[in-house]
Amino acid sequence: xxxxxxxxxxxxxxxxxxxxxxxxxxxxxxxxxxxxxxxxxxxxxxxxxxxxxxxxxxxxxxxxxxxxxxxxxxxxxxxxxxxxxxxxxxxxxxxxxxxxxxxxxxxxxxxxxxxxxxxxxxxxxxxxxxxxxxxxxxxxxxxxxxxxxxxxxxxxxxxxxxxxxxxxxxxxxxxxxxxxxxxxxxxxxxxxxxxxxxxxxxxxxxxxxxxxxxxxxxxxxxxxxxxxxxxxxxxxxxxxxxxxxxxxxxxxxxxxxxxxxxxxxxxxxxxxxxxxxxxxxxxxxxxxxxxxxxxxxxxxxxxxxxxxxxxxxxxxxxxxxxxxxxxxxxxxxxxxxxxxxxxxxxxxxxxxxxxxxxxxxxxxxxxxxxxxxxxxxxxxxxxxxxxxxxxxxxxxxxxxxxxxxxxxxxxxxxxxxxxxxxxxxxxxxxxxxxxxxxxxxxxxxxxxxxxxxxxxxxxxxxxxxxxxxxxxxxxxxxxxxxxxxxxxxxxxxxxxxxxxxxxxxxxxxxxxxxxxxxxxxxxxxxxxxxxxxxxxxxxxxxxxxxxxxxxxxxxxxxxxxxxxxxxxxxxxxxxxxx
Numbered sequence: 001x002x003x004x005x006x007x008x009x010x011x012x013x014x015x016x017x018x019x020x021x022x023x024x025x026x027x028x029x030x031x032x033x034x035x036x037x038x039x040x041x042x043x044x045x046x047x048x049x050x051x052x053x054x055x056x057x058x059x060x061x062x063x064x065x066x067x068x069x070x071x072x073x074x075x076x077x078x079x080x081x082x083x084x085x086x087x088x089x090x091x092x093x094x095x096x097x098x099x100x101x102x103x104x105x106x107x108x109x110x111x112x113x114x115x116x117x118x119x120x121x122x123x124x125x126x127x128x129x130x131x132x133x134x135x136x137x138x139x140x141x142x143x144x145x146x147x148x149x150x151x152x153x154x155x156x157x158x159x160x161x162x163x164x165x166x167x168x169x170x171x172x173x174x175x176x177x178x179x180x181x182x183x184x185x186x187x188x189x190x191x192x193x194x195x196x197x198x199x200x201x202x203x204x205x206x207x208x209x210x211x212x213x214x215x216x217x218x219x220x221x222x223x224x225x226x227x228x229x230x231x232x233x234x235x236x237x238x239x240x241x242x243x244x245x246x247x248x249x250x251x252x253x254x255x256x257x258x259x260x261x262x263x264x265x266x267x268x269x270x271x272x273x274x275x276x277x278x279x280x281x282x283x284x285x286x287x288x289x290x291x292x293x294x295x296x297x298x299x300x301x302x303x304x305x306x307x308x309x310x311x312x313x314x315x316x317x318x319x320x321x322x323x324x325x326x327x328x329x330x331x332x333x334x335x336x337x338x339x340x341x342x343x344x345x346x347x348x349x350x351x352x353x354x355x356x357x358x359x360x361x362x363x364x365x366x367x368x369x370x371x372x373x374x375x376x377x378x379x380x381x382x383x384x385x386x387x388x389x390x391x392x393x394x395x396x397x398x399x400x401x402x403x404x405x406x407x408x409x410x411x412x413x414x415x416x417x418x419x420x421x422x423x424x425x426x427x428x429x430x431x432x433x434x435x436x437x438x439x440x441x442x443x444x445x446x447x448x449x450x451x452x453x454x455x456x457x458x459x460x461x462x463x464x465x466x467x468x469x470x471x472x473x474x475x476x477x478x479x480x481x482x483x484x485x486x487x488x489x490x491x492x493x494x495x496x497x498x499x500x501x502x503x504x505x506x507x508x509x510x511x512x513x514x515x516x517x518x519x520x521x522x523x524x525x526x527x528x529x530x531x532x533x534x535x536x537x538x539x540x541x542x543x544x545x546x547x548x549x550x551x552x553x554x555x556x557x558x559x560x561x562x563x564x565x566x567x568x569x570x571x572x573x574x575x576x577x578x
Contacts, residue, residue, distance in 0.1 A: 008034055012044065024051050042071030046078045053085055061085045069098075076106035084115050090277065092119050110136050114146050121153055124280045129153045137166070142173040144180060151183040155190065156281075158467075161381060163187045178204045178211060185217045189224070192378045197221050212238060216247055223251070228258050246272055246282035253289050262293050269293075284310050288466040295464070300564045307464050308568075311475040323473075324393050324434060325486040329493045331397045332437035337497050341401035343408035345445040348416055351426045351524055354433040355451035356487055357471060358461035360506035364451055365428040367517050370535040373526055375422040379429045382411050383439060392438050399441060408442040424524060433487065436494045436501070447524045448501035450491065455576050456562035456569065457506075459484055481575030510556050 015030035028051045034044040049064035065082040072078060083098030096119055102112045117132035130153045136146035147170040154163035164187050170180040185200035198221050204214035215238055222231035232255050238248045249272055256265045269286050272278070278286075287310035294303035351368060353361050369376025386392075386407050390399055419425050424447075432439065439446060459481060462474040473483040494501070502523045509516045517532045531537075562569060 008037060008041075012047075015047065019047070019051065024055055027051055028055075040071055042068050042075065042078075045071065046075065046081070049078075049085075050081055053081065053088075058085055058089055062089070074105060076102045076109060079105065080109055080112050080115075083112065087115055087119055090122075092123050095119055108139075110139060110143070110146075114143075114149070117146065117149050117153075121149060122279065126153050126157055130157070141169065144170055144174050144177055147173075148177075148179045148183055151180070151187065155183070155187050158471075160187060160191050161385070164191075176203075176207055178208055178214070181207075182211075182213050182217055185214075185221075189217070189221050194221050194225055210237060212245075212248075216251055219251055219255075223255055223258075228255060231255055232259075243268065243271070246275065246278060246286065250282065250285050250289065253293075257289075257293065257296075262297065266290065266293050266297075285466060288464075291464060295564075304565055304568050310466065311463065323483060323486045325490045328393045328434060328437070328490065331393045331395060332497075333396075334493075334496055337437065340397075340441055341399065341404060342440075342444040343401075343404040343442050346408070346412050346443075347423070348412055348419065349424045349445055349447065349524075350412070350415070350443055351424055351447045351449065352432055352436075352439055353426055353428040353430075353449045353451065354436065354501075355430055356433075356453070356458050356462070356484060357430045357467075357474075358465060359430070359453040359458050360451040360504070360509060361428050361430045363506070363509065364449055364504055364520070365426045367513075367532050367535045368426055368449075368520060368524070370531040371424075371521060371526060371529045372531065373423050373529075374524075375419040375425040377415055377418065377425045377427055380415075380427045381429060382414070383427070383429065383432050383435045386411065386442070387435050387438055390438070392435065397437070404441055411442070424526070433491060433494075436499055437497070440499055448499070449504055449520060449523070450501045451504050451506060453506035454560070454562070455484055456572065456578060457558065457560065459572055459576070460562045460565060460569070461558070477569065477572040478575055481572045484576060507559050510559060 011030050011034050015027045015034070018024075018027035018030065028048060031044050031048040031051065034041055035048065038044070045064045046068040049061045049068060052058070052061035052064060062082070062085050065078055065085060068075060068078040069082060079098045079102035083095045083102060086092070086095035086098060089095075096116065099112045099116050099119070102109055113132050113135045117129045117136070120126070120129035120132060130150065133146050133150035133153060136143055137150055140146065147166055151163050151167050151170065154160075154166065164184075167180065167184040167187060170177070171184065174180055181200045181204045185197045185204075188194070188197035188200065198218060201214045201218040201221065204211050205218070208214070215234060219231045219234045222228075222234060235248070235252060235255065238245065239252065242248045242252055249268060253265045253269055256262070269290050272286055273283065287306045291303045291307035291310060294300070294306060351374065353364050353368075355361050365376055365378075368374050389407070390403070391397070415425055415427075433450065436448065439448065459477070462471070462480060463477060465474065467474060473479045502520065504516060504520065514533050518528055521528055521532060
């Protein structure tokens with residue numbers, strides 16, 4: 001027990017009382033007096049470091065906290081606070097070392113795990129960030145900062161269902177939290193629920209008028225909807241800060257590219273790359289934008305240099321992509337496929353549009369969804385979820401008939417709530433080509449349209465597309481070529497199983513849009529409708545990466561595009577054998 005008459009202890013008690021009252025000035029003065037009398041009082045250095053950090057004096061905070069861990073190396077909160085100071089100083093390696101030491105001393109420090117999550121995110125180690133944020137949320141399900149970090153990280157890696165679920169969990173605890181509302185707006189935006197996305201951003205702006213992130217979110221949704229003038233008007237309050245805020249600049253660049261302001265924006269984007277402290281995600285997006293702008297200007301060497309830089313950062317990968325083609329072919333073999341059970345037919349008919357990304361799947365969907373009898377449901381991930389549930393691709397695939405019936409009905413019932421009574425709907429998840437064996441069993445009445453495009457054009461377009469953390473194979477031309485070869489092998493496997501699907505070649509579609517569109521509607525069992533020719537007038541907003549292109553009439557400039565970059569494609573051509 002401390003001596004109540006000890007003047008040093010009395011000062012510490014008084015200083016702590018001031019600190020509890022948030023009187024940082026008097027608390028700091030008293031702790032400074034304690035240290036003046038006893039320079040080796042580690043706990044006083046710790047308290048003084050905490051006070052300096054709260055006052056924003058990070059240099060002084062670092063000084064006192066470093067002294068603390070030298071004098072009191074077993075004090076876990078000191079390592080935690082020193083790590084958080086380094087985090088604020090963006091000295092991430094030192095921050096991580098301190099935080100790991102804090103956890104070594106005290107494993108239940110959730111603040112340390114949360115800080116590590118933020119550091120991993122800031123340095124592009126998104127899979128590690130997800131792991132750390134999950135550790136916190138598992139212990140504290142209502143902890144909003146960790147939930148927000150988890151939602152953002154899952155979103156960035158394309159795990160939209162999980163991101164949405166954790167978003168709803170966060171909203172149940174904090175329905176008016178601007179950060180959570182903005183995260184939900186971003187997730188809804190990127191799954192194509194644009195009206196719902198706008199509602200989240202509007203709510204933030206009602207709670208906090210002029211909130212910059214909400215303004216940016218609302219602007220981006222309007223831009224995706226093709227409401228360019230409205231988007232630019234919403235962005236106006238932020239334009240004075242355009243050269244200091246890369247997020248504003250990036251969004252302005254997207255809008256400006258629609259308004260033919262390329263020359264102006266190229267200079268600003270190039271200058272932004274020199275901005276001190278530019279994070280990896282903003283740098284990546286700027287390189288993609290510059291690649292697109294230089295490509296449009298016919299400056300192909302400069303375009304490819306920027307695309308190569310954009311793809312050079314692979315830290316956002318959640319895992320290395322493991323191609324499942326061999327496992328699927330072994331699981332769904334040729335020997336007994338014809339005898340496997342099928343689910344019952346249903347009144348509503350799905351149209352699955354599959355193929356490599358950037359092969360024309362979005363264009364095909366936009367054409368078909370313009371037909372009054374077809375509802376365009378966009379990119380749905382239900383099939384991959386069902387596949388995981390059934391163990392598809394993991395050993396011999398022998399599904400139970402009743403399970404197939406239940407899962408088929410569950411999927412169709414979910415979609416039927418949104419179709420407005422349409423008899424057909426599209427599911428345009430390109431990589432559903434992996435699950436054609438399962439789709440045939442679940443929906444024997446389904447129509448399957450397989451889009452094909454010149455392999456070099458397809459792969460180059462994938463390499464040039466900002467997939468925001470998903471499809472990591474697209475970042476390397478050699479891996480991209482191998483992925484394409486595996487896709488080809490799997491599609492040939494489905495052909496050997498006499499699986500019913502229609503091939504649509506992108507080049508034929510842009511050459512004779514009406515003719516190919518008529519064949520597609522006929523294959524689906526529908527009468528022809530002229531709206532399919534004028535698909536760009538439908539007002540439908542695509543939720544895919546091609547949202548801008550598919551709202552325009554068909555154009556042929558993307559055919560043979562790879563020739564502009566022929567000198568750079570040796571690694572791709574070698575793998576493809578072309």
